[in-house]
Amino acid sequence: MGDDDEKYDGMLLVMAQQHEGGVQELVNTFFSFLRRKTDFFTGGDAGAPEKLVKDAFAHHSKLALKVHKEKQMKQEKERKEKAERAAKLAEEERKKKNDDGPRIQELTDEEAEKLQSELDKKKNEEEKKATTNEEKSDKADKEKGSDSEGEEDEKDKDKLKPNSGNGADLPNYKWTQTLSEVDLSVPFDVKFRIKGRDVVVDIQRRSIKVGLKGHPPVIEGQLYNEVKVEESSWLIDDGKVVTVHLEKINKMEWWSRIVTTDPEINTKKVCPENSKLSDLDGETRGMVEKMMYDQRQKSMGLPTSEEQKKQDILKKFMAQHPEMDFSKAKFS
Secondary structure: OOOHHHHHHHHHHHHOOOOOOOOHHHHHHHHHHHHHOOOOOOOOOOOHHHHHHHHHHHHHHHHHHHHHHHHHHHHHHHHHHHHHHHHHHHHHHHHHHHHHOOOOOOOHHHHHHHHHHHHHHHHHHHHHHHHHHHHHHHHHHHHHHHHHHHHHHHHHHOOOOOOOOEEEOOOOEEEEEOEEEEEEEEEOOOOOOOOHHHHEEEEEEEEEEEEEEEOOOOOEEEEEEEEEEEHOOOEOOOOOOEEEEEEEEOOOOOOOOEEEEEEEEHHOOOOHHHHHHHOOHHHHHHHHHHHHHHHHHHHOOOOOHHHHHHHHHHHHHHHHOOOOOOOOOOOO
């Protein structure tokens, strides 16, 4: 019966939404339809249409009142349950306050003096413990820095020391760099002056190739990082040397090699003074100087600016909370 009741809900809802006059206008439209399109009013016995309407009204009125009453009873029940829960919680809270609340107890002069002595003693012990924890933390930081330096030295021991231009002098060519650019110098041992038509220079965003036509390339492979092709260039110097200029896209890192097949340099030993920091804008220069500071700190096994900041915050927190024991805590 429920499904049949809802069968035409969609259609009737659309009709209802189109009647701005509300239910009265909707009912009037329904009876107008029965009058114009059916024999509802004239096809049966006298009084039959009115009886049919009254019976239908009585039936649905009874159902509506029943549902309304059930809804009211449900709401009243929920309201009472909610009020009972609130009262119960309030009672529990009141009992808890009575049980756990502070109790005022008057002390004698002798008891007060004894209590103050115990508090002072406890405070001194906590201050000593905080000092010991701080000393242990400093010692652990130094040991960690020493271990880190040893690991980094082991990792970098096979890397080349940078040349005076922060690059490398390799058997077939040499290169230098600043934070924003890389320059390669590729000499050719030939008995004639080379010209542009004699060489092959191919600069791509992630690769490079340099050599003499008809000979194996001197340099060929994937670059350490991406370059701006449109701002890179090459030229022939004195008929014997091809000089290649590469413009870095990432201007905040040192390259450890030109192509991935080359031996690496130790970028921790790069001399930042050789880079053109004065050419950078204020914000970029600040970031680069921070990066160079962190690089020097790491090379000496000391904390970087971020690590130092974390340590300072930790020490401040420890000083503010001497009651906490940090002796077994591990921080990274």
